[in-house]
Amino acid sequence: MSFQSLNLVDELNQALSHLEFAEPTEIQKLSIPIVMQGSDLLATAQTGTGKTAAFMLPILNKLISAEHTDCAVRALVLAPTRELAQQVAKDARRLAKFSEIKVACIYGGANIGPQEKILKEGADIVVATPGRLLDHMIKGTLSLNAVEQLVFDEADRMLDMGFIGEIKRIMRKMPEKRQTLLFSATMDDVVLSQVNTWLNNPQRVGVEQQNSTADKVEQVFYAVDEERKRELIAHLIGKNNWQQVLVFTRTKKSADDYAKELNKDGLATLAIHGDKSQGARDRALEQFKSGKTRVLVATDVAARGIDIKALSYVINAELPYVAEDYIHRIGRTGRAGNTGQSISLVSIDEQWLLEEIEVLLDARLTPQWLVGYEPDLTREPKDNRKNTPKSRKQRDKKRILGQRTTRRNK
Template identity: 75%
Template sequence: MSFQALSLCGELAQALNKLNFTAPTPVQTQCIPVVLAGHDLVATAQTGTGKTAAFMLPILERLLASPERQGTVRALVVTPTRELAQQVAQSAQSYAQCTALKMVCLYGGANIGPQEKALKAGSDVVVATPGRLLDHLIKGTLSLAQVEHLVFDEADRILDMGFIGEIKRIMRHLPAQRQTLLFSATIDEQVQSLVKQWLNDPKRVSIDKENSAAQQVEQVFYAVDEDRKRELMSHLIGKNNWQQVLVFTRTKNMADSLAKELNKDGLATLAIHGDKSQGARDKALEQFKSGKTRVLVATDVAARGLDIVDLDYVINAELPYVAEDYVHRIGRTGRAGKTGYAMSLVSIDEQWLLEEIEVLLDERLTPQWLPGYEPDLTKEPKDNRKNSNKSRKQRDKKRILNKRSTRRR
């Protein structure tokens, strides 16, 4: 199928031609007709499948059908992170480049003044993170009374990061009559609850098996002692001459510490996480994309927002506390039909986390040993000396989720 078969207007077709978009991806083929028909939608798709165009193109088409209302906020896209908000807004602008439609991107960590000025000048589409969106609603610099199209992009991540309170407050500002679209890499009970509460008889599209890792990503697991992870990582990056390697850690402190040690190993490395200023995060990402920085160490706050073309390598220096985050992490590679490589380093204390991922993926994941970096089998998991694995899981999950619930972005 071609984009012409989707009956998009001339302005959008012209923009797609300039962007060298020839054939729609499966998620675009299935979602665009549904959105054009005015239905609510729940779509399950991995990152890198073209889902932004799947909802943005038909929304722009419908906005262009009422040119007399241009300049009024009629479409709202809610995203979990600043990076994803910027990415979606940039994509929307590129699709609308041959039209008079205006986009505004609202996110925390940046001066609110220019955002207020942009809103005052008029906007058709607003892309925002929950916290900053609520700031504008409270200040009265934004009205959602005319919104016709609402999109929850990466809804599972929005809920996982503790934004349900903000979402409930935002929903009070939206008209009851609207089209609501929900896109998510994974579907769990929280997401299902959101669907039941705020969507009206939605159509469903599922591109990948729910809660599955990207099929085109090769997954490799190494068993290694915690204190030798950095050494093994540097060895493999250097030996294989990997460029543009995205490394994930659980904490900000670990991200900074690991970046410092990798630099000592001669690998140009930067860290990116929620405590970094927006300017520092943008600069680090730009240097990584340009190749000036070889390794980028990130916490899960960046797992969904990074848009890096041709990223071949993802390394989990630490397994995530929440198994679904593993899917999101490795989804940064192997995008748009390309192959990718995801390596996870598993210490004896993380065995229960690996088991959680196995349950989620319904797949047996067996770590291998690399000669010279074999784990010390005489060691016992630290928590086994005091508590059962079950109690440790409950305690660690509660701690990390409580921490996320206090994060505002």
């Protein structure tokens, strides 16, 4: 299948040619015809597989064909974070380059005045985070009365971040007659519980990729003591001469601490997280993309929407508390057909987190030792979970030592 066979308008074919997009990805092949038919859609797609174009191309195709002149907002895309909203809006503008379609991006952490001006001038598509969208609705600077197409991008993350209240308020202002599309890298029971409320008899695609990781990402796990993780990260980057590395931590404090120490190791490093201003986050990301910054340390929320085509290395300095976040993290590499590598550093206290990832992926993930960074075998694992049996702790210790144990029943 080619893009030409999708019967897109000339303006989009011209943009695709300009961007050198030859053939649609699998999720685009599955999604675009369904969206163009007008059906609601529930789609599961790995990050880096082109899901933004999977919903944006048919939306743009409809808007360009309709030739509306009243400047009313016809399509709304909800995204969980500022970075993802910015990335979606950027991709939309690239695809709309040869048309008159206007795309507005509104998100918190930035001055609301310029956003009000953009909305006043008119926008066909609005890409927004839920909180800032509500701000504009309350102020009367944005109306959803004419919205014909609604997209939930990474709906699982929006619910994880506690946006359900904002979304319910937004939905009450949406026209009942609309097309709704839900895209996500993972699909869990919480998201599925909202499907009947948000979507009308949706078609479903991409289910076979549910909770999977990018095919072209090599996953490596190292057992290492917590206090030696930063040293090991610096060693891996220096020894292998990696020039662009994204490092994940669980907390804002950890992100700042790792950035501070890696700079001391001679590696140009910046951190991005929710406490950083939007301007600081934008500058850090731009420096990372341009190569001025070699290492970017990020929390899960701040990293959503980071789309660097040639990023080859992701390091999990700390395993995430939510197993699905592991998929999103390593999905930052191996994008758009490129290969990538993820390196996860696992301390003896993180074995239960590794096990949760194993259950999600239905795979055995055995950490290896790196010479010179072997873990201390005399340590007992600390388990923060309540009422954890002693036998579980003992089994966790065996696993960090590389001994095989019986997999628990799922």
